[in-house]
Amino acid sequence: MRRLLLALPFALLPLAIAHAADEHDHDHEHGSLGAHEHGVGRLNAVLDGQALELELDSPAMNLVGFEHVATSAADKAKVAAARKQLENPLALFNLPKAAGCVISTQELNSPLFGDKPEADHDDDDHDDDAKDGAHEHHHDHSEIHAHFQFTCATPAALSNLDLTQVFKTFPATQKIQVQLIGPSGQQGVEATATAATLKF
Ligand SMILES: [Zn+2]
Numbered sequence: 001m002r003r004l005l006l007a008l009p010f011a012l013l014p015l016a017i018a019h020a021a022d023e024h025d026h027d028h029e030h031g032s033l034g035a036h037e038h039g040v041g042r043l044n045a046v047l048d049g050q051a052l053e054l055e056l057d058s059p060a061m062n063l064v065g066f067e068h069v070a071t072s073a074a075d076k077a078k079v080a081a082a083r084k085q086l087e088n089p090l091a092l093f094n095l096p097k098a099a100g101c102v103i104s105t106q107e108l109n110s111p112l113f114g115d116k117p118e119a120d121h122d123d124d125d126h127d128d129d130a131k132d133g134a135h136e137h138h139h140d141h142s143e144i145h146a147h148f149q150f151t152c153a154t155p156a157a158l159s160n161l162d163l164t165q166v167f168k169t170f171p172a173t174q175k176i177q178v179q180l181i182g183p184s185g186q187q188g189v190e191a192t193a194t195a196a197t198l199k200f
Helices: 015-030 060-064 073-086 128-132 166-168
Strands: 040-048 051-059 100-109 143-153 160-162 173-182 187-190 197-200
Touching: 051 060, 060 073, 060 143, 073 143
Parallel strands: 040 173
Antiparallel strands: 040 051, 051 143, 100 143, 160 197, 173 187
16 A cells, blocks of 8 residues: 555655654564654645545554554444544545545555454564563554545645644644645645644
């Protein structure tokens, strides 16, 4: 799911963000995320003609409040609620009706959604616990990835990307590092609840 956006050049981004992207790739390969920072999400937003693509990568902590696979009814309900919000991206990303955006593809991935099923949590620490043979409690970080593609009949109505609703819906999200690519070029922007509107 990251293929498309990873092909884009990172040359224009501030070093810090490019570096974070590198770390993420590394982590992604190993399926375990040690480097992510709770409270911080990442969003790639690309507007190209009528095609709008949004790709959100977030620590699960930001969206559901935990990162383990839900087993209790209460945790399962939280996962289901977050998933439902993510399945309604037109509202979540507050896309203006005037832009006439229609979802063309939608993809959600997370170990919390059962994408990497693990029968028991004592067999997923390939590196650490294998050495000492002890089954210490180990916190595995988990992310939630949401990838959306839209076709927008009137892209001129998309002068802004408003993330207000994302911060409202998932208040544990303190900031989102946004890579924005649109008619005016590519920019790396940091969005917060009080500065949630970005210009394409
Ligand atoms: Zn984490």
